[in-house]
Amino acid sequence: MAKQESLTGSECPVARTLEAIGERWCLMIIREAFDDVRRFSEFQKNLGLAKNILAARLKHLVELGVLEICPASDGSAYKEYVLTECGRSVFPIVIAMRQWGERYMFEKGETHSVLLDNELEQTILPLEVRSTQGKKLEPGDCHRRLMVKEEDSA
Known part of the structure; x- marks a missing residue:
């Protein structure tokens, strides 16, 4: 190989x-x-x-x-x-993978773990990608460009 x-x-x-x-x-x-x-x-x-x-x-x-x-x-x-x-x-990456797995990797009626908010004991909202103006973005709404890293970005 x-x-x-x-x-x-x-x-x-x-x-x-x-x-x-x-x-x-x-x-x-x-x-x-x-x-x-x-x-x-x-x-x-x-x-x-x-x-x-x-x-x-x-x-x-x-x-x-x-x-x-x-x-x-x-x-x-x-x-x-x-x-x-x-x-x-790395937390949002793990959450995105968890949410994708919850949605697509389990059959109806199959048991799986869920992540709960400690304060409210409720499931967390699905992650969404948003623009700087707050608009929900889909894959077709974005493009790539090469840039030189000058400082750490969030």
């Missing part, structure tokens, strides 16, 4: 994002971190992932700046993996 070419030098932000965090275990680790999982053993227990694969993915996410290693919050000798600002900014 031919080795896939790296997308890290691509002009496409989607390609670079997939190269960085698009591997399924990376996304599942990030999802667990959103549920306040912080310790290696908790990630392994929840995901059922082999230790060597988990260690490699956690190392990758730390190198990317998605997670950082911190002393355990309970004062023990353990280390914890904590989401950085970069990691927390």
